[in-house]
């Protein structure tokens with residue numbers, strides 16, 4: 001084999017970015033709803049939130065309220081959170097438990113955990129209404145690695161088929177057993193920036209030396225602005241000498257996850273999925289960001305700190321060192337993302353430029369355009 005055949009080609013050229021309006025135009029945001037948010041598998045929380053029959057959660061995907069629950073048979077179900085009678089929003093609470101039915105607050109029609117229409121109080125001729133046709137409208141729901149994903153498409157491809165084509169290869173991190181981890185801490189941020197700005201920010205590190213001095217102390221390669229280590233073939237970056245996690249010191253009293261390799265134990269890995277999961281994997285646990293686009297210029301971000309259940313249950317469990325560190329990193333990120341949102345709306349801004357170090361962002365932009373289609 002020749003040298004050129006064995007050396008992976010690095011695309012060293014710069015590429016133009018997306019036009020500024022793709023980040024602030026309400027019309028583009030409407031297109032994204034139909035072609036991206038409602039067509040792809042969208043994470044709406046963690047399976048542990050609806051562990052038992054009758055547990056439920058409600059969540060919004062770009063203005064569409066959804067209700068997810070678990071049946072007595074243990075199956076996951078999701079529906080539009082809308083009563084079939086006259087369209088009232090069925091369930092207001094973000095989460096909770098019902099024994100066997102959801103009752104509409106307007107005329108008290110009730111629906112089973114499987115969405116079937118059960119009762120229509122005071123309707124005398126019930127036979128005039130076909131119960132089969134007037135249950136809650138279902139949407140596809142699947143779980144993977146402890147995350148709940150819904151898909152509003154009519155006939156969506158299986159969740160795993162989507163995950164299999166994600167460039168960050170989410171299916172390749174099984175050894176971290178994220179599905180077994182549980183949420184020990186949750187922080188919700190309201191970020192005045194477009195969801196794609198958050199994706200871009202997550203996938204590059206040219207900003208790390210200037211924005212994250214604390215993080216650059218823990219990950220030496222981040223001091224050079226590189227988001228991936230070209231010396232490694234596994235996509236990971238190596239933490240500083242003797243470090244194994246993201247805290248101010250790079251260490252913690254918490255135990256490492258079982259089953260990781262020597263190299264995993266001193267590494268950080270991250271991946272993202274289109275449209276709304278950004279995942280951080282460390283030897284002591286994981287931290288996920290789930291993005292909820294609210295408007296073209298507003299994204300809610302739920303960050304969840306995940307650890308093994310037996311670690312959370314152990315005496316004196318304390319993850320505040322990791323939370324404090326990553327909360328600081330998060331705030332640093334959101335602050336610059338909001339500045340991007342402000343600047344990108346200027347008449348003086350047309351589109352940006354991706355140097356080679358922003359290669360993941362260029363790939364994301366290409367994929368985004370292919371999915372979204374022409375404006």
Ligand code: FES
Pocket residue numbers: 083084085086087088104105106107108109
């Ligand atoms: S709108 Fe729900 S019962 Fe009438």
Ligand SMILES: [Fe+2]
Pocket residue numbers: 201202207208211212333
């Ligand atoms: Fe950052």
